[in-house]
Amino acid sequence: MAAPGAASPPLNEADDATLACALIEKNKAAPRVAWTRFAPLVRRILRRSLGPQHDVEDIVQDVFLCLFERVHTLRDPIALKAFVIAITVRTARYEIRRARVRRWVGLSRTAELPDLRVVNADTSSQHALIHFYRALNRINERDRTAFILRFIEGMEAAEVAAALEVSVPTARRCFTRAWERITFFAQRDPFLVDYLSKLEVTSSEEDP
């Protein structure tokens, strides 16, 4: 936070704690700054959590609506980013459960929307990504989220635990178990086996 007495910087250059206070005080400029600062992070976590065939723009907005509504419950303003991540993870888990229920009750075969952002949807890597997320769909949503946060987002075990609201050993067990299961499923998906073997050949050819 800015030192007392010092001229306060514009909100868009202020640190997270100042921004959190501005959000709590209902500063009119604060939502815009929060959006600019955190929307890419929120969108990235959601895309990685939900997969390439899920349209996340509306869900990104849900996260921010929840943030603005709940920011007054934030005890430590310095932890604004962690607070945003926690809301995002909770929202992503809710969406994963919802998609699973939709698949069960047969509302849609995949319960997934076409991804309008993918320009070249026919490439093998895009297909591999879809198959990878199909494998992820087969594990429980807590393990799946732990896997995404630890390995794809690159968070530390403690951060994963905080985002999932579990202890560090539990978080560790979740992502380790998820890794093993994903490896198991990937070995049994013919498309992924083919894709990965080609990938290995290519990378071994490129090695000096």
Place this chain on the structure above:
Amino acid sequence: MNLAATGTDKQTAALVALAQRELHGETLLSDDAGFARLQLRMNTPPRFWARGWVAGLAVAGSACALAATLFFLHASPAKLSFQVAGGALDARGHVVGGEHTLIRFSDGSEATLARGAEAQIANVTERGADVVLAHGSMRVHIAKKPEAAWKVAAGPYDVRVTGTAFDVSWSNQAQAFDLRMETGAVIVTGPLAGSGIVLRAGQHLFGGVAEGRLTVEGDSQAAAAPAPAIAALEPAERSLAPGAAGVTPTPLPSTPTQHAGAEVHAWTRQVAQGHFNAVLDEAEQRGLDRTLSSGSLEELAALADAARYAGRSSIAKRVLMAERQRFPSSGPARDAAFFLGRIAEESGGGAVEWYERYVSENPRGAYASQAFGRKMMLLYKQRGAKAAGPVATEYLSRYPNGPYAAAARKIDQESQSAPKP
């Protein structure tokens, strides 16, 4: 993180890397557009986030709301009503024309059936109804109201109507359609009509499948030429229609222009509804070269979007190039440089140059920060931190909180710490 202990772990690590590369936080929506949507939603009632009993309560509340909505919809006084004068509804809900059979709607619209004609009224709403002519002739007058939604069907033909008056007939035996406009305008769709024919006051459309063509007779009142003309549809429209081969083309000056106008809106609407392949199919049926050389800017923009979203990169590239060539000073043509960069990234080289061009033409454009960021990442991937360093510095000075800011800082640090030759 050491992910690659064994061969199978290596494979999972490759999938993780793929997800990291492909699923990022950037978006084609501009930051402003996204926030504008958020602001709109901030002014609407909040969504329930709680679980458990609150969710149960919400379900019960929703059921009550649904019941209330159904009740009010059912009892809605705004829904149109109609009376049949000089005739009667038969057991199937059809009206058979007698001496002076008139169907009169509560909004002032009327349909007069000729003797022996048979029609059915369906889908009555507060804004209009479907009047289905099974056979025979009918005179229709639709009252001009804002947001009126009427549809008149005659055999396989649909006539979309706002405020207008016309005579329409359909013969099952001869498979012949005939529509004579009196006032207003309609759009006719059906066999041989491609994606729609716009008719205005004074025009007469007739023909059908048996005849193998549809003919528009008479100029619209809006047209400059006072003399009546007889014409078949122009070749492009016929090429859209199934079974239209062998028709002698005669150009009609007014109708094709009006028709093209209707099609533009249809394409934009179809793209907005996600019907990308339908737009592509229509363009290909019409002839892609012809569309690229004579289509309007709106048509090309819709077609480019459809091609990009459907993953047809080669078509998207051609359309975007045509946009830039034919409408060089337009906004979509300038944005085309960014999209060409995206396609070039997927299909080979040249992306950096396209992004540079986009930024030079649109320094404050909606995609400027993304073009900068993507250029920086490409340079980093292709030529390392040293080449990408200056772009990273400039990116940070322009967009300190942009989606690529974290990457730019890393590249900036790496380029500064790199050993000098």
